[in-house]
Amino acid sequence: MVELPSEARCVVIGGGIIGCSIAYHLAKLGWKDIVLLERNRLTSGTTWHAAGLIGQLRGSSTLTKLAKYSADLMAELEAETGVATGFRQNGSLSLALSAERLEELKRQATMGKVFGVEAYMVSPAEARAKHPLIDLTGVTGGLFIPANGQADPANVAQALAKAARQRGVRIFENTKVTGIRQAGGRVTGVDTAAGAVRAEFVVNCAGLWAREVGRMAGVNVPLMAAEHFYVVTDASPDIPRNLPVLRVPDECAYVKEEAGKLLVGFFEPKGKPLPDHKIPDDSEFLNLPDDWDHLARELELASERLPILKRIGLHTFFNGPESFTPDGRWILGEAPSLRNFFVAAGFNSIGIQTAGGVGKAIAEWMQAGEPTFDLTSYDIRRCQPFHGNVTYLTDRIGEALGLHYADQFPYRSPSSARGVRTTALHERLGARGACFAEAAGWERAAWFLPEAARARGEKAEYRYGWGRQNWFEYAAEEHQAVRNGAGLFDLSPFGKIRVEGRDAEAVLQRICANDIAVAPGRIVYTQWLNRNGGVEADLTVARLSDEVFLVVTSSASVLRDLHWLKRHTPDGAHCVATDVTAGEACLAVMGPRSRALLAPLVNTPLDNDAFPFGTWREIEIGYAVARAHRISYVGELGWELYIPADMAPHVFDTLVARGAEVGLRLCGTHVLDSCRMEKAYRHYGHDIASTDHVLEAGLGFAIKLHKPRGRFGDFLGCEGVLRKEQAGLSRRLMQFLLGDPRPLLYGNEAIIRDGRVAGYLTSGAYGHHLGAAVGLGYVACDPGENAGTVLASTYAIEVAGEQVPARASLVPFYDPRSERLRS
Numbered sequence: 001m002v003e004l005p006s007e008a009r010c011v012v013i014g015g016g017i018i019g020c021s022i023a024y025h026l027a028k029l030g031w032k033d034i035v036l037l038e039r040n041r042l043t044s045g046t047t048w049h050a051a052g053l054i055g056q057l058r059g060s061s062t063l064t065k066l067a068k069y070s071a072d073l074m075a076e077l078e079a080e081t082g083v084a085t086g087f088r089q090n091g092s093l094s095l096a097l098s099a100e101r102l103e104e105l106k107r108q109a110t111m112g113k114v115f116g117v118e119a120y121m122v123s124p125a126e127a128r129a130k131h132p133l134i135d136l137t138g139v140t141g142g143l144f145i146p147a148n149g150q151a152d153p154a155n156v157a158q159a160l161a162k163a164a165r166q167r168g169v170r171i172f173e174n175t176k177v178t179g180i181r182q183a184g185g186r187v188t189g190v191d192t193a194a195g196a197v198r199a200e201f202v203v204n205c206a207g208l209w210a211r212e213v214g215r216m217a218g219v220n221v222p223l224m225a226a227e228h229f230y231v232v233t234d235a236s237p238d239i240p241r242n243l244p245v246l247r248v249p250d251e252c253a254y255v256k257e258e259a260g261k262l263l264v265g266f267f268e269p270k271g272k273p274l275p276d277h278k279i280p281d282d283s284e285f286l287n288l289p290d291d292w293d294h295l296a297r298e299l300e301l302a303s304e305r306l307p308i309l310k311r312i313g314l315h316t317f318f319n320g321p322e323s324f325t326p327d328g329r330w331i332l333g334e335a336p337s338l339r340n341f342f343v344a345a346g347f348n349s350i351g352i353q354t355a356g357g358v359g360k361a362i363a364e365w366m367q368a369g370e371p372t373f374d375l376t377s378y379d380i381r382r383c384q385p386f387h388g389n390v391t392y393l394t395d396r397i398g399e400a401l402g403l404h405y406a407d408q409f410p411y412r413s414p415s416s417a418r419g420v421r422t423t424a425l426h427e428r429l430g431a432r433g434a435c436f437a438e439a440a441g442w443e444r445a446a447w448f449l450p451e452a453a454r455a456r457g458e459k460a461e462y463r464y465g466w467g468r469q470n471w472f473e474y475a476a477e478e479h480q481a482v483r484n485g486a487g488l489f490d491l492s493p494f495g496k497i498r499v500e501g502r503d504a505e506a507v508l509q510r511i512c513a514n515d516i517a518v519a520p521g522r523i524v525y526t527q528w529l530n531r532n533g534g535v536e537a538d539l540t541v542a543r544l545s546d547e548v549f550l551v552v553t554s555s556a557s558v559l560r561d562l563h564w565l566k567r568h569t570p571d572g573a574h575c576v577a578t579d580v581t582a583g584e585a586c587l588a589v590m591g592p593r594s595r596a597l598l599a600p601l602v603n604t605p606l607d608n609d610a611f612p613f614g615t616w617r618e619i620e621i622g623y624a625v626a627r628a629h630r631i632s633y634v635g636e637l638g639w640e641l642y643i644p645a646d647m648a649p650h651v652f653d654t655l656v657a658r659g660a661e662v663g664l665r666l667c668g669t670h671v672l673d674s675c676r677m678e679k680a681y682r683h684y685g686h687d688i689a690s691t692d693h694v695l696e697a698g699l700g701f702a703i704k705l706h707k708p709r710g711r712f713g714d715f716l717g718c719e720g721v722l723r724k725e726q727a728g729l730s731r732r733l734m735q736f737l738l739g740d741p742r743p744l745l746y747g748n749e750a751i752i753r754d755g756r757v758a759g760y761l762t763s764g765a766y767g768h769h770l771g772a773a774v775g776l777g778y779v780a781c782d783p784g785e786n787a788g789t790v791l792a793s794t795y796a797i798e799v800a801g802e803q804v805p806a807r808a809s810l811v812p813f814y815d816p817r818s819e820r821l822r823s
Contacts, residue, residue: 004172007198009033010366011190013177013213014205016047017153018344018351020160021359022203027167029367034169035197037190039176042161043154044284045207047352049320050153051230051265053245053254054353055092057108057117057145059408061748061760062374063350064115066357073356074151081166083159086152090257091244093122093131094143100407101250103466105143106800107748112145113798114750114760119145121801131246133239133306150245150256153352160359177206180217186339187217201366203342208279208321210331210345211388219335221380222387223346224397225274227288228322229295230265234313249405251301261315262306266298267349271401273394274321288319324348324400326387326417330378332362333371336563342366343380349404370530376689381560384441392417409464410746411446411670413437423492424585424648432666435460435471439669440555442493447471447668448478466800467744471670472766479674479768481665482634486591488655489667491640492648494586495558497551497565501575504547509710511568512541513694513703513717517710520545523614523631525702527694528564529717533724535688535697537561540631542616550642552629555581557684570712585648587655590638590667592823597662598639601654604628606639613822622654623647633672635679635815637823670765677765677774678814680735686747686763687733687776695724696778697733698810728784731759736797737813738772739805743797745773750798753779761797770813779808 009031012023015038023036038044056068074087096102105121112119120143127142128134161171172194179191180202189198204221206213214221233239239260246255254265272294279286292299303309325331325346335341344362347354357373364372376382386392396417403414421441430436433449449460453474463470481487499508508516514526520543528537539553539561553561558581565577589597595606602619604611611617616629624647629640643651656664673683682688688697694717695703703721738745745764750757761777775797781790787810796803807813815821 002170002172004175004192004194005035005170005197006195007033008035009199010035010201010203011197011199012036012203012205013190014038014045014207015042015161015171015173016045016205016207017043017157017160017355018207018347018358019203019205020157020164021355022205022344022362023169024160024164024167025359025363026366027164027169029363032168036164036169036171037175037177037192038171038173039209040284041173042171043157046320046322047157048154048285049318050352051254051256051263052086052151052153052352053256054087054149054151055145056147057112057115057119060377061115062377063354064111064117065373066354066361068115068117069360070354070356071147074156077156077159077163081159081162083155083162085156085159087149087156088242089147089149090242091130091144091146092148092247093127093244094247094249095127095134096140096142097138097248097250099140100466102140103800104408105141109143110750110798110801111748111760113757117145118147119143131243133243133308134246135305135307137304144244148245150258151352156352156355177213177216180213180341182217182338187341201340201342203344203362205344207345208323210323210343212276214343217335217338217341219338219341219343220383220385220388221331221343221345222383222393223323223325223331224393225279225321226324226397226401227272227274227291227319228265228349228401229291229319230263231299231314232316232318233262233309234315235260236308236312238308248305251305252298252405253302253305255306262309264302264306264309266295267401267405268295268298269402269406271398273397275390275394279321286321288321290317290319292317322349324397326393326396326400328400328403330358331380331383332358332375332378333365333380336381336559348400370534371690374689374691376685379560381563382440382556384559386420386441392420407464409466411437411462411469412464413462419443423490424645425490425492425652428649428652429490429666433460434666434668435462437669439493442555444493445490445666445668447475447670448666450474475668475670475674476768478665478667478671481663482591482636482667482671482675483769484592485663485665486589486593486597486659487665487667487671488659489588489590489672491586491588492645493555493581495553495555495561495579496581496584497553497558497562498548498578498580499551499565499575500548501573502547503573503575503711504549506711507569507573507575508541508549509707509715510570510712511565511716513715515704515707516541516543516549517708518543521615521617523616523629527699527702528561529694529715529720530690531717531720533693533695533717533720534690535684535692535694535699536564536690538682538684538688542629554684568716573712583645585643585645587641587643587648587651588638589641589655590632590634590636592637592820593662594636594638597655597658597664601658602628608822622650624651626651632821633681634675635681635812635818636820674765674768677763677776678767678770678812680776680812682733682776683763693720693724695721696729696731729781730783731778731780732790732810733776734779735809735813736761736775736777736795736806737767737770738797739807741772743773743799743802743804745775745797745799749775751777751779752796752798752803753793767813774813
């Protein structure tokens with residue numbers, strides 16, 4: 001038996017397909033002294049029982065890139081290792097049983113064009129020709145992807161393990177990690193029953209046990225297992241070989257053929273969570289008890305869709321654990337509280353088909369010190385402390401499994417485990433018709449049902465769809481109120497970070513690309529950049545005093561931004577950063593009549609000379625003392641009022657009482673989004689992220705390359721900006737306005753430039769003032785190609801297979817000179 005080494009550069013915890021992939025990719029990058037520790041035997045957690053479906057076209061650009069790479073890697077592994085992976089590209093067929101699902105599949109087909117994945121729609125008859133076992137009752141069409149297929153998950157993992165060994169990785173089975181060592185905020189190794197291993201890096205790929213391993217390190221890894229079911233039939237000569245993988249999401253089922261048998265798996269609407277205490281500590285290759293009653297409806301639907309199931313026997317009823325996360329997204333990246341401790345877990349049943357890409361992404365992140373893929377949506381820094389609460393996870397995870405095959409409607413919010421975080425105005429907004437959506441656990445008013453509609457018995461709740469949803473006209477009225485009168489938003493969930501100390505200015509000058517050395521009372525819009533010039537944060541900084549600043553960011557980004565700030569505060573700097581989000585409410589009064597609304601209520605002049613744009617003042621309003629920030633995310637005259645949370649209800653009542661005289665309208669986040677889209681304001685995580693260069697994002701105006709060099713040196717990313725200036729832009733973020741008022745844009749639609757795919761939309765919304773849907777997206781261009789040439793092209797946006805002519809612009813369609821902001 002090989003003795004466990006006392007030291008390694010990197011310890012990978014977990015011998016499933018993810019751990020094996022990361023170890024392999026690190027070795028491929030040239031890393032030495034990599035040790036992989038598996039508590040039992042390789043693949044014995046969840047990899048061994050996975051269905052092994054391989055799909056290359058996923059719901060986001062990042063997922064699609066990683067899945068496409070994974071499929072390519074599987075095709076190479078057999079040649080590299082001699083291990084048969086069972087990978088075959090027999091295609092996949094997804095069926096639609098409704099007009100809404102058909103729209104979803106058409107949008108996926110369009111996305112395939114963007115990423116070079118062949119995908120095309122088929123008629124019911126064509127679907128039957130590809131999969132002769134299906135009954136066509138209710139089928140409205142389908143999507144066929146020829147390059148998709150299936151593989152043997154355990155063999156793929158073993159192939160990765162062998163390839164890793166060939167490159168020097170040492171793998172130890174039956175070696176359970178019992179503790180994580182750390183010092184000075186940095187991981188230093190692991191403890192096992194066989195001894196300790198010192199390490200510079202540790203990667204938590206422990207699957208079902210990733211949350212437990214995270215606890216050892218003091219790191220929140222919010223996931224929980226759920227029971228995942230499939231059945232396997234007896235072999236039959238009536239089952240054609242090499243059938244495409246079949247997905248019928250409207251009936252919660254997937255089907256694959258293997259050796260003349262059918263495996264039929266399910267993602268039922270309400271899954272069964274499996275808390276840690278129900279998983280035996282020493283379990284491997286775990287097979288949970290049958291539960292035929294739980295799947296009665298799904299089994300019946302499957303037998304109707306595939307009549308052959310009524311004639312052949314079932315060989316196996318399998319029930320195994322599978323890890324899910326509260327928001328259905330992976331947990332990836334370096335832990336914010338522990339340097340060099342990486343996590344790759346919570347794959348929500350798509351770990352097999354993306355394992356290769358995830359291994360590459362994490363290995364490159366560890367090598368470069370920052371992500372090489374846009375992993376913002378999957379970054380562990382999005383995870384809130386409450387996400388790891390066992391009761392919360394138990395209540396949410398069943399729905400998380402069910403949403404896997406639910407209609408992927410835009411704006412869909414989960415219905416379980418709600419009401420975790422509410423603002424001080426929650427009850428008041430609810431009483432006035434607010435329909436709430438969830439963001440980072442916060443209940444945010446998304447739109448308001450007018451009093452007349454409530455009187456008719458309508459309820460403030462979503463009716464989802466791909467077309468104009470039930471709130472569309474109400475949001476249009478809110479939008480026009482902001483453009484023509486005054487709107488009131490509760491923006492209390494905005495993240496707020498107080499930065500203070502003798503060196504606070506010097507630290508922020510180092511981190512911010514804009515110039516923060518301004519007088520107290522000023523507000524600065526800025527980005528935080530990585531060394532390549534990619535955007536790590538997009539926010540405002542208000543200088544409250546000589547030594548105190550307030551950073552305002554999105555609710556989803558506050559923990560990420562706090563981590564970035566602390567990570568890049570130089571050792572010894574006299575500077576402290578504190579999350580004060582919950583302590584202050586934020587009420588935003590926006591629109592051309594906002595000054596008329598506020599003027600009689602406050603003790604401070606609001607004219608342009610006394611209170612210019614980009615400044616803040618302390619005010620008295622009602623009985624409260626507050627800060628008024630003259631800033632706007634909707635592109636109108638307006639103020640954000642920052643108030644102690646306990647006084648927010650009083651200030652709200654004061655504003656609403658006065659608002660009756662000027663036509664004030666309560667507004668939700670849909671209008672915040674539609675107004676910012678008309679103004680072409682970027683949204684972090686959609687339009688800009690760590691892999692998007694700040695100049696290509698059109699944010700060069702907020703970069704101050706020649707600001708005074710601070711005590712801690714040039715600002716982060718300065719050299720990356722200079723390099724891009726010299727090399728020229730290879731793409732540009734542009735705004736698009738459809739020429740037809742009927743289609744809707746949500747993001748991921750293809751941008752067609754002069755008849756060819758040139759990019760995709762990063763976000764979209766309906767521009768109620770402009771009269772059509774508006775989108776933002778990056779357009780590929782030749783390095784150094786000037787703006788005039790880019791704008792001279794003819795553009796269209798492909799929406800669900802239909803190309804819609806569009807106007808393109810590099811400046812906002814709405815108020816391009818920002819005159820209304822400063823009016």
